[in-house]
Amino acid sequence: MKRLGIPQYLDGRTGDKTLSKAVNRALLLHLLREKGACSRASLAKDSGLNKVTVSSQIAELIELGIVKEIGVGASELGRKPIMLEIAGEAGYALGLSISTTGLFVVAMDAAGKIDRSDFFPIEVHTPEAVIDAIVSVTRNAKRRYRQAKFGLFGIGIAVPGTIDQGTRRVVCSAKLGWEDVPFSEDLAKVFGGILHVGNDATLATIAEHELNAPEADDFVCLLIDEGIGSGAYINGAIHYGHNGQFGEVGHMTVVHDGLRCPCGNTGCWDLYGSELALRQALGTARGGKIPDAEELLTLAASPPDWSQEAFSNFVDYLISGIVSIMNAMAPSMLVINCAVLSASPAMFEAVKAGVASRALAHTHVCEIRLSSLGKTAPAIGAAMAAKDRFFEGLIVNET
């Protein structure tokens, strides 16, 4: 469960006259964002603040344009309460996820509703080319949302690589071939608003947790596409690991003396359990063309005889890796974002059955689900991260 209390971004304000006001505002915005429509009386009850404080804070938030009244609600007794909610149309965040083929882009309003979702192919993925594409997409979005009170207030970017939590530099992205790229500094030069850069699996995990299981304190998300990445909530908080390097599960060794991985080791899970590995195995099995992502899903939905062994090995390697993760982390929920398993209910059931029979007993209480967000999960998480920073700004700068 999410914990209320003094959030990290208010650290250092102890003793500041505005601290209590900021904390009250943080509480009320948190409740409005989590609960959706609610009345002043229910906000007072849930926050523990008195009604006068709630009314004056809400008046300020309405004046600011971020909260609105939406009519009367039901009441058993007495006067019907006026309901409130976050004014979604007040502003928008853009979430972008970089892949080797293009940019997944979602635009999210301030209330968290996805306004639109697009894909922009890019042919070259050098940092310069990706920044050009992001600038062009951002410019269009700024224009589209210029009428909103806060316009396009921020962008979040999901990068398939390790991001240094302190400097926000891309330390390494094997997929994009980037090493030590000052990506956020370069982007900040052309974009003045809120800018969040994060690892794609971490951001996908934030989106899957928020939308599927906000109550799960110990939660793991696996992102399986060209490689395998993961993210986790531990004791209710997203985990980054030292220097943001948590989640590189694709480089767990699953085959002793196996294939050589670009990371320098051999036998990494990426080389056996990723969709890229599966596509290569299918190409070998039919002695010819490697299927593209689209054909892969057609084959997965109804595997022809020649492909059965490759799919069966893929399922076995997935089970091996997932069993290790379950034994190490003991999550209460595991969400798997994998287009192949989504295309084949039989394979997903085989993975679940294999994990249930091989993982240690305590992991049997873990629910395993498929992602409902698919390829856009990292972009959705990136937009959410930018939106969180926007609300922090309303609390820190406007109180």
Ligand SMILES: [Zn+2]
């Ligand atoms: Zn490796």
